[in-house]
Amino acid sequence: MTIYDIAKMAGVSASTVSRVINEKPGIKESTREKVKQLLREYNYTPDENARGLVNRNTRLIGILVVDIRSAHHTDLAFVVENYLRERGYCAIIINAGPSEDQMAEGLKLLEQRRVDGALLVGSMFQNEQVKQGIFEHLREVPVVLANGYLDLPNVYGVLVDECDGVKRCVELLRKKGKEKLAYIGTMDSPSSMAKLKGYQEKMKEFGYDSSDLIIEEADADRESGYEATVRLLRKHGEVEGIIYSEDVIAAGAVRAFWDLGYKIPEDKAVLGIDNTIYGELTYPKLTSLDNKMTEMAYEAARILVEAVEGKTNTKRLMLFSDIVEREST
Structure with a gap:
């Protein structure tokens, strides 16, 4: 069924049918209702591609x-x-x-x-x-x-504001009594680097030198989060809290803490970023930076x-x- 078929049955021009379809003024109400009834009866659906060619709008x-x-x-x-x-x-x-x-x-x-x-x-x-x-x-x-x-x-x-957001994450962990903090995450995007920058700048404000900062790279998946956490804790068991660039990485890390015999948050605090469903699924539930x-x-x-x-x-x-x-x- 085409616009021309509808026009023929209604006894009007194809342009009149088009005006009805597009809710244009200047048509008698009786004609408008007659065309609409035929459009409903035959389940007419406008060809959006054709309309786009005419209107220059797809x-x-x-x-x-x-x-x-x-x-x-x-x-x-x-x-x-x-x-x-x-x-x-x-x-x-x-x-x-x-x-x-x-x-x-x-x-x-x-x-x-x-x-x-x-x-x-x-x-x-x-x-x-x-x-x-x-x-x-x-x-x-x-x-x-x-x-x-x-x-x-x-x-x-x-x-x-992911950079400032991570700075507030550092402040939160410090208020919780966790002073020796580390960062684990991806480093392959501007967003990743903004998060890392927030950790670095805030730790320096607390008196840490660049050489004192503990940073481990990980891919954006649970397996990598687990492995990166194990690597970091075997080298730096003194770490009291870790910020992860994404919740999914932190979700893998939670298992690593349990396997290594650490209690969360008593021994080690864990904080993710993204506020995704992973935060609700981990045990214990994950504190996370909600980046909206x-x-x-x-x-x-x-x-x-x-x-x-x-x-x-x-x-x-x-x-x-x-x-x-x-x-x-």
Whole structure:
């Protein structure tokens, strides 16, 4: 069933049917109701691709995620997709991959799909190749970075104060009587480095030299968290508390503490970042820095939709994290 079939049965022009579908004025109410009745009767669904060609508006939004297996990033994408769908937009989610070449290729794919806007999930998109890719492929549409920013006219960013947040984590552990602190985490993104910087700067404020700081690198999974914790504690058994760059890493670490005979938080305190479901599933429950994933997703989606619809908005929005205290501190 096409728009022309509906028009023929209604005894009107195809343009009149189009005006009814798009809620345009200037049509007699009796004609409008007659067309609507036929549209309902035959379950007519407008061809969004065809409408997009006419209106130069596809109502399609591209979402790029570095690794779709990351629960933190897919949770964010879920919130964004729901927001978009409620406002009549459709989302295409692309697993961009960890390399800058793959990220740039993802931007090219979005250009080919003629998206009205794009949302990039994660701080790893803050690199020169992505910046150049946006300029080459998406400079005519709004682009929003969730937990990042690039200095381009059409780019917006929603960020979280992760560096200051980790500083407050250090302060909390010190108030709990844990003075000898260590840091374990990933170091492969601007977000990771901001967290590490928070630990380093705050420990130095407490009188520690750079050579005194205890830092261990780990991948973003439970197994790596377990192994990195074992390595660190065998070298530095005197450590009283550890901050982990992600909850999933800390979840693996909790088992390591038990296997090594340490009680949490009496012997060692554990603090994660992200405030994910892992914090509720560990025993004891994990204290975590809430970096406002839901709020970040909502604000990123809001800014993107408003930009697509021609409304002005702030170029950079900063959110402030909170510490959710549970049993591990």
